[in-house]
Amino acid sequence: MEHFSRIETIKTEVQNFVIQDKESLEAFRLAYVSGKSKIADLLAEIKNIPQENRKNYGAAVNALKELAQQKFKEHQQKIEEMLAQQVQAPQIDLTLPAVPNALGSMHPLSITKNRIIEIFERLGFNVSESYEIEDDFHNFTALNFPPNHPAREMQDTFFIEKGENDILLRTHTSTVQVRLMETQKPPIRSIMPGRVFRNEAISARAHCIFHQVEGLFIDENVSFADLKQTLYHFAKEMFGKDTQIRFRPSFFPFTEPSAEIDISCLICKGKGCNVCKHTGWVEIGGAGMVDPNVLESCKIDSQKYTGFAFGMGIERIAMLKYGIKDLRLFTENDLRFLQQFRHL
Numbered sequence: 320m321e322h323f324s325r326i327e328t329i330k331t332e333v334q335n336f337v338i339q340d341k342e343s344l345e346a347f348r349l350a351y352v353s354g355k356s357k358i359a360d361l362l363a364e365i366k367n368i369p370q371e372n373r374k375n376y377g378a379a380v381n382a383l384k385e386l387a388q389q390k391f392k393e394h395q396q397k398i399e400e401m402l403a404q405q406v407q408a409p410q411i412d413l414t415l416p417a418v419p420n421a422l423g424s425m426h427p428l429s430i431t432k433n434r435i436i437e438i439f440e441r442l443g444f445n446v447s448e449s450y451e452i453e454d455d456f457h458n459f460t461a462l463n464f465p466p467n468h469p470a471r472e473m474q475d476t477f478f479i480e481k482g483e484n485d486i487l488l489r490t491h492t493s494t495v496q497v498r499l500m501e502t503q504k505p506p507i508r509s510i511m512p513g514r515v516f517r518n519e520a521i522s523a524r525a526h527c528i529f530h531q532v533e534g535l536f537i538d539e540n541v542s543f544a545d546l547k548q549t550l551y552h553f554a555k556e557m558f559g560k561d562t563q564i565r566f567r568p569s570f571f572p573f574t575e576p577s578a579e580i581d582i583s584c585l586i587c588k589g590k591g592c593n594v595c596k597h598t599g600w601v602e603i604g605g606a607g608m609v610d611p612n613v614l615e616s617c618k619i620d621s622q623k624y625t626g627f628a629f630g631m632g633i634e635r636i637a638m639l640k641y642g643i644k645d646l647r648l649f650t651e652n653d654l655r656f657l658q659q660f661r662h663l
């Protein structure tokens with residue numbers, strides 16, 4: 320009887336064996352299906368079974384063998400199907416087109432600044448930069464601002480430290496002119512782009528941080544005609560060959576004579592519209608002949624040398640060129656705005 324209970328034990332094992340992958344299938348095969356399996360051992364035992372029980376024993380072992388083979392085949396098929404599916408549907412579909420690598424775009428102010436540099440570089444100007452944190456001397460005194468000039472007052476300038484020589488955020492790039500003239504001998508021919516700061520409420524037309532580009536040309540016999548020609552050339556290169564330019568008499572402490580530079584309105588071509596307030600002209604900056612006092616305060620001989628200077632707002636130029644109506648767009652980082660400059 321012991322032999323029959325062994326068959327029952329192995330039958331329970333076969334029924335309870337969990338086959339879930341290739342490895343467990345193989346373990347099942349070795350234990351219950353192969354030529355050296357427990358069931359093969361049971362069959363080999365038959366010679367030790369008393370004659371009268373042999374038939375029943377043989378039938379019981381064969382039934383068990385059948386059961387084990389059946390279970391093996393079923394699971395073998397399932398696992399093969401499962402593996403085939405995995406091969407057909409890998410996790411990554413290698414045939415899909417690659418996700419395009421989106422390129423960023425240049426900021427419109429960088430595009431404008433680079434274009435300005437390009438135009439002046441071809442006229443022989445180099446590019447200079449200097450500090451954003453300055454002192455009163457370089458921002459005002461050396462530029463011939465009288466001691467009680469209103470631009471020194473709190474409403475315009477961000478002061479950092481009050482003292483004998485106040486520390487402040489530069490209010491214009493004209494500071495770089497001074498830095499250049501202090502360290503270089505004429506001839507000087509340079510443009511100076513950079514960030515400037517003024518204590519202004521932020522609106523569509525004004526910001527407390529904006530950009531300017533300064534120009535300076537110092538040599539013997541530099542005249543107002545040179546200034547006019549240079550800026551006329553710039554206007555045509557920047558805004559198109561039909562662009563006109565005009566100078567309006569003005570005042571800056573550091574230039575004499577001084578002028579405000581206007582270009583003919585790009586929108587209405589000079590006929591009059593909202594952008595040019597129906598005058599046909601829009602202002603892009605200031606200019607003039609460097610005041611001899613400025614040359615002298617930078618230790619340049621004003622008897623020997625003359626020079627012109629100009630300063631323009633980079634935001635203003637970008638707004639005119641690209642038809643941008645609100646200054647705040649430049650600093651809001653709205654992708655819908657920035658992406659429009661992708662192809663420039």
Ligand code: DAH
Pocket residue numbers: 490491492493533534571574604605606607608628629630631
């Ligand atoms: N610094 C002036 C400003 O911020 C602009 C300017 C005017 C610069 C005339 C110059 C110049 O170099 O000659 O308003």
